[in-house]
Amino acid sequence: MSRASDVIVIGRGPAGLLVSSLVVEQGGQVDMIADGLGTLPLWGGQFDFRSYDNDRKPVADPWAWWHRFGDTHPGGSVSAQMWRSWWQHLRDLWFTMEIPTEKLLPTKNRGTVTPLGRIKPAFLVPTWQFTQEYAGAITLVGVPDLVDFPVEAMARVYTWTTGMTAEIRWLERSPSWRPGWNGLNWAWYLDTEEGRRWLWEQVKSFRRGSAPLVFPQILGVDHTESLIEVLGELWGRGVAEIPLPPPSVGGLRLQRRWERWLRRKGVRLVQGRVKEIGGDFAALEGRRIHGGHVVLATGGVLGGGLEVLIDGQVRDRLMGLSLGVVKEPEDLASIGYRSWLEPTRVAGSALAGCDPNRHGDGGAMMLLTSHAVFSAVSGQEGRLEHAGRF
Amino acid sequence: MVIVIGGGASGLGLAWDLLLRSIPVMVVEMGDIGSGTSGRFHGLLHSGGRYVVSDVQAARECWEENRILKRVAGAAIKATGGYFLSVDDEGDAYVQDWVKGAEAIGLPVKEVAVGQIRETVENLGPWVRRGFSVPDGVLEGFTLLHLLRLNIENLGGEILTHTTVTDIRHENGRVVGVEVMDKDGPRVIACDAVVNAAGPYAGEVARLFHDGIAMQLSRGTMLIFANRRVPYVINRLAPPGDGDIIVPHGETAILGTTDVLQEDPGSTRATREEAQYLMQLGQRLFADMDRWRVLRAFTGVRPLYQDGQEIRDSRYISRDFTVIDHGQRRGLVGAFSLVGGKWTTYRLMAEHMADAVAAYLKVKRSSRTAEVPLQTAVEMDLRPGPTICECERVSLGQLARWPCASLTEWRTRSWFAMGPCQGTMCGHRGALLAMAVQTPSTALRELSQLRHERERGWWPTTWGDNARQWALGQALRHQTLAEEAWSDE
Ligand SMILES: Cc1cc2nc3c(=O)[nH]c(=O)nc-3n(C[C@H](O)[C@H](O)[C@H](O)COP(=O)(O)OP(=O)(O)OC[C@H]3O[C@@H](n4cnc5c(N)ncnc54)[C@H](O)[C@@H]3O)c2cc1C
Ligand SMILES: Cc1cc2nc3c(=O)[nH]c(=O)nc-3n(C[C@H](O)[C@H](O)[C@H](O)COP(=O)(O)OP(=O)(O)OC[C@H]3O[C@@H](n4cnc5c(N)ncnc54)[C@H](O)[C@@H]3O)c2cc1C
Numbered sequence: 001m002s003r004a005s006d007v008i009v010i011g012r013g014p015a016g017l018l019v020s021s022l023v024v025e026q027g028g029q030v031d032m033i034a035d036g037l038g039t040l041p042l043w044g045g046q047f048d049f050r051s052y053d054n055d056r057k058p059v060a061d062p063w064a065w066w067h068r069f070g071d072t073h074p075g076g077s078v079s080a081q082m083w084r085s086w087w088q089h090l091r092d093l094w095f096t097m098e099i100p101t102e103k104l105l106p107t108k109n110r111g112t113v114t115p116l117g118r119i120k121p122a123f124l125v126p127t128w129q130f131t132q133e134y135a136g137a138i139t140l141v142g143v144p145d146l147v148d149f150p151v152e153a154m155a156r157v158y159t160w161t162t163g164m165t166a167e168i169r170w171l172e173r174s175p176s177w178r179p180g181w182n183g184l185n186w187a188w189y190l191d192t193e194e195g196r197r198w199l200w201e202q203v204k205s206f207r208r209g210s211a212p213l214v215f216p217q218i219l220g221v222d223h224t225e226s227l228i229e230v231l232g233e234l235w236g237r238g239v240a241e242i243p244l245p246p247p248s249v250g251g252l253r254l255q256r257r258w259e260r261w262l263r264r265k266g267v268r269l270v271q272g273r274v275k276e277i278g279g280d281f282a283a284l285e286g287r288r289i290h291g292g293h294v295v296l297a298t299g300g301v302l303g304g305g306l307e308v309l310i311d312g313q314v315r316d317r318l319m320g321l322s323l324g325v326v327k328e329p330e331d332l333a334s335i336g337y338r339s340w341l342e343p344t345r346v347a348g349s350a351l352a353g354c355d356p357n358r359h360g361d362g363g364a365m366m367l368l369t370s371h372a373v374f375s376a377v378s379g380q381e382g383r384l385e386h387a388g389r390f
Numbered sequence: 391m392v393i394v395i396g397g398g399a400s401g402l403g404l405a406w407d408l409l410l411r412s413i414p415v416m417v418v419e420m421g422d423i424g425s426g427t428s429g430r431f432h433g434l435l436h437s438g439g440r441y442v443v444s445d446v447q448a449a450r451e452c453w454e455e456n457r458i459l460k461r462v463a464g465a466a467i468k469a470t471g472g473y474f475l476s477v478d479d480e481g482d483a484y485v486q487d488w489v490k491g492a493e494a495i496g497l498p499v500k501e502v503a504v505g506q507i508r509e510t511v512e513n514l515g516p517w518v519r520r521g522f523s524v525p526d527g528v529l530e531g532f533t534l535l536h537l538l539r540l541n542i543e544n545l546g547g548e549i550l551t552h553t554t555v556t557d558i559r560h561e562n563g564r565v566v567g568v569e570v571m572d573k574d575g576p577r578v579i580a581c582d583a584v585v586n587a588a589g590p591y592a593g594e595v596a597r598l599f600h601d602g603i604a605m606q607l608s609r610g611t612m613l614i615f616a617n618r619r620v621p622y623v624i625n626r627l628a629p630p631g632d633g634d635i636i637v638p639h640g641e642t643a644i645l646g647t648t649d650v651l652q653e654d655p656g657s658t659r660a661t662r663e664e665a666q667y668l669m670q671l672g673q674r675l676f677a678d679m680d681r682w683r684v685l686r687a688f689t690g691v692r693p694l695y696q697d698g699q700e701i702r703d704s705r706y707i708s709r710d711f712t713v714i715d716h717g718q719r720r721g722l723v724g725a726f727s728l729v730g731g732k733w734t735t736y737r738l739m740a741e742h743m744a745d746a747v748a749a750y751l752k753v754k755r756s757s758r759t760a761e762v763p764l765q766t767a768v769e770m771d772l773r774p775g776p777t778i779c780e781c782e783r784v785s786l787g788q789l790a791r792w793p794c795a796s797l798t799e800w801r802t803r804s805w806f807a808m809g810p811c812q813g814t815m816c817g818h819r820g821a822l823l824a825m826a827v828q829t830p831s832t833a834l835r836e837l838s839q840l841r842h843e844r845e846r847g848w849w850p851t852t853w854g855d856n857a858r859q860w861a862l863g864q865a866l867r868h869q870t871l872a873e874e875a876w877s878d879e
Contacts, residue, residue: 115818
């Protein structure tokens, strides 16, 4: 590490968190600046590798997909070994942050269920998320008035798409329940002693079943694994969750654990909007922060890194750069920087050419761009010379 | 029985008029109620002020109907009042003509000091010079359509939706029935007379009557902003032009419109360029409009009619309406068309049309729609239940009030999915609720239709915060919910 001991990372979405982690793992000092939480609390926290091919058909083996078709994509020049080492590293990193995933890296995509009852591919997921290799029977847990988890309809869609049965077990309203509770309200409640005890009693009273018990993602924020363990013993089969629309508890769990780890490693988290950057500084309202490198992990249009003007121009507000003009809806997702090295170092969804909505490659793009930028700031540019531009 | 083709303002207005004369009616609508122009208009209950110089007949009718509708359809009207504002670059001559024109039709206009108007409307451009108050109002199109529907059905009138009239049955040149097509296939419905109230499609329907009518279709685009930026209607005091009216609508405000001749009765996709153009125009009244939170753009097609003249600028086609008896021309006997006009004058149009139909059927009763108020639904006391749509505060209890004929109908009745998030957070909830009565494939298809319908008007205005909202919507649809992905593996 030549100068990576002093990196300013702007943005605390998944890309910003990973770049920061890579730097501190090498003993570097990081300042993270962000004006908002980023996208993690908006999604359930499954990290996709490649879920759909260019015809939007599900991809069973993402390793093979990258190997065979990846050359149409910014990540196409990455070798299988490289991907493997990056995923392995993420898995190990999460392990030290107490974000549990399976023991071995997945060799294939697995199927998870969405709150619409649809099946979708998933690659690296924390153990709390429900996945299966082949669609089988499931038992869904209904929660009163939780409008984002309408179990009857989900069960019908599930059976209609997979031909497998989906039984239902209903929770009652807990004594602490209040009208308007969403998944996050439930999760905070189930982190408490009262909530856990109440849930144990509920599950004890369930009529037995032979299929895994699938909850909406409400099983606590900070104490999820221990709760799931007890519920598993009570139910006698697997217990897992399905991520819900925002506020999404899964992403929030990841972010809390990730940032706790970063803080322990000495990373400073600065709240605020960056107005200007230079080669070695970032300026906020009223002050400047200096560092050896500056990395933009400011996200795309959603994250706030890119702004769309009335005439369709897409601009990076911070850099004062125009990156193109949107004409078709697809452009909005895929417009952005064409290089992660020039004119500045960019990681995450401000990069052009990938569209996680269509391809299900959000996690992979985060890995690729974060590692590429890290190599650059740590003086290992040569390693990715050919992948730096697309 | 009379068959009315078209479930818009004209068709439902006519059905109501006929029923009040005890003439049995069936309305046939190919989409949902209001899926034509009547659900895609500006929402202005005209006082007539807009037309006092250019189209005096239309102005008179508007002012008359304005007062009648406030009486008989009060539940669907907000009597907000409005202003005509003159801006620097307009000559005084027009202002004088306008004031004279208003006086001539007895329209109560009053000059108000601009300073006083500024107190209630924020950020009015500094170049606004004079202001006149007028009795403009807001006409809630879907509310009035559903009100008409309720009253029609209460009197035994039948309304078929998702049913298209494909041909006319006739014997000896006289109408005896219509051929319709719905999801179960074609069938024939017998009738004594048929009325074409097909709005922009009136030209095509008239062909089924063995007659042709020359429609002059004109497309108008409007922009919706997420906040009620004005408490009343704001018009620019100038010869009618593009983008010169802002109408408050619930929690939103609508700026419009453009006016461009077009051939296709169904093409209603707004473009980014049109949205941009409207923003430029709107900034002449409100300098800070580029910072208003925009929601979406939408277009409607004006079913204007002007026989036998070549038209270059649709702004000069009369806003007046025409009743056509095809039997008196070269077409089928017992076939009629009602074309042109405005939402504001739908009742008057219906009255004239019903006079002609009643005469044909030898019924002597005259119109009662100006006297008989439309009955509103009895509010049921329902447990509100959980909130389905946070933006528009629509609860499960509210939705449950209407059996779900289609997601679109739920949307236009309850306003769910119409707020700032454009259904991002509630579209899937609606679709899954609908599954109580629908199959999974129907519900998912309707969800996808809802998304496309929302995106159509959303996309042209994706800038600033609205673009971020769009990005979240896409991520949720495709990543969190996997709405449209294949799932056969
Ligand atoms: C609803 C949803 C579902 C998703 N589902 C999946 C999934 O199933 N699988 C998957 O792999 N991925 C998923 N994703 C991830 C997604 O596809 C992207 O890969 C990811 O959101 C990109 O993160 P990022 O770190 O690049 O940027 P963001 O998370 O957008 O972070 C941007 C950060 O930059 C900060 N920022 C921006 N400008 C400034 C400034 N000037 N000053 C200071 N701070 C600034 C913001 O405050 C924020 O902290 C999902 C995303 C969403 C929203
Ligand atoms: C941009 C714009 C702004 C406007 N603003 C205002 C305003 O502010 N105030 C005002 O008073 N007026 C306004 N108008 C005018 C007003 O909206 C229209 O005059 C009125 O809605 C026309 O109603 P309609 O019932 O004749 O037509 P529509 O509402 O179009 O109804 C016709 C119906 O017939 C159906 N149909 C067609 N063919 C068939 C078939 N073969 N079988 C079955 N059904 C069929 C269609 O689906 C449609 O629903 C505006 C118009 C436009 C375009």
